[in-house]
Amino acid sequence: MTPVPAGPHLRRPGLFWLWLHVPVTLAIYGPAIQTALASVPPSYRLILAASYAVQAALLLTLVYLLTWPIAYLPSVYAVVAPLLAGAVMVVQYVDSQLY
Numbered sequence: 001m002t003p004v005p006a007g008p009h010l011r012r013p014g015l016f017w018l019w020l021h022v023p024v025t026l027a028i029y030g031p032a033i034q035t036a037l038a039s040v041p042p043s044y045r046l047i048l049a050a051s052y053a054v055q056a057a058l059l060l061t062l063v064y065l066l067t068w069p070i071a072y073l074p075s076v077y078a079v080v081a082p083l084l085a086g087a088v089m090v091v092q093y094v095d096s097q098l099y
């Protein structure tokens with residue numbers, strides 16, 4: 001079995017791994033984002049579209065911060081971080097469908 005690195009060494013890769021899910025979050029909310037962009041004057045659409053990417057990154061950064069306390073337990077962190085990220089994605093999907 002490959003040894004798990006110490007907790008603090010898992011944090012940065014965990015954040016980058018979560019940021020890789022920004023396109024997934026944007027895809028989940030795609031129809032709602034398109035509706036919102038359609039109702040905005042064309043001169044503001046690019047700025048608003050960029051703000052959605054920033055919002056998705058911030059949501060996933062919050063998930064990262066929720067897992068920060070358990071990063072000192074590497075074997076637990078290696079399981080809990082992906083499970084929490086998956087649960088957040090499911091909640092986001094359900095939220096996007098209820099809109």
